[in-house]
Amino acid sequence: MNSIKGKGLALGGSITSVVFTVFGLLTGLILKSVLMEPEIFKEAFAEGMADDPNISGGEAYQIASDMLPIFKTMSDLFINVGIIFLVLGIVGIVLSRIVKFNNKKGIGIFFIIVSVFHIIFGRFLVFILLLIAGIQILSSKEEEVVARESEVFDETEVY
Numbered sequence: 001m002n003s004i005k006g007k008g009l010a011l012g013g014s015i016t017s018v019v020f021t022v023f024g025l026l027t028g029l030i031l032k033s034v035l036m037e038p039e040i041f042k043e044a045f046a047e048g049m050a051d052d053p054n055i056s057g058g059e060a061y062q063i064a065s066d067m068l069p070i071f072k073t074m075s076d077l078f079i080n081v082g083i084i085f086l087v088l089g090i091v092g093i094v095l096s097r098i099v100k101f102n103n104k105k106g107i108g109i110f111f112i113i114v115s116v117f118h119i120i121f122g123r124f125l126v127f128i129l130l131l132i133a134g135i136q137i138l139s140s141k142e143e144e145v146v147a148r149e150s151e152v153f154d155e156t157e158v159y
Contacts, residue, residue, distance in 0.1 A: 004104060006136030007096055010111055013129030014092030017114075020123060021085040028078025035072055042068065081121060088114050092130070099137060108138035 035041055045064035049055050099107045111134030119127040
């Protein structure tokens with residue numbers, strides 16, 4: 001039986017990536033839905049700043065107006081990056097299930113590259129899992145399992 005080290009880590013890292021991505025997508029979608037009504041956002045933001053004695057109501061409303069494009073950009077970023085990581089996570093799950101010795105180099109390199117994308121976006125746990133999985137997949141050697149004599153069946157026996 002041939003086995004490749006790192007398949008379990010690759011599967012676990014990919015599933016963890018998908019779970020984190022779903023939370024990021026939900027955050028982006030919730031933020032996007034709040035920003036659909038800019039006036040409600042501005043009023044809520046201004047009310048939150050009303051406790052600050054250094055900022056008047058008009059200034060708070062102006063700050064909220066200035067912050068609106070930043071929050072819209074953040075929500076779009078969460079959604080777009082989330083979609084990319086969701087696709088990469090699903091591809092990682094599929095590849096971790098089909099890795100064989102004849103395609104292990106490409107799959108190992110894929111996991112290492114994806115791990116770099118994860119560290120860029122601050123996903124340290126997934127980075128570690130996928131990096132170790134990629135290295136183990138690349139360094140795994142084909143091992144032949146030698147059957148023990150007790151497991152070898154005589155062809156003349158009738159079962």
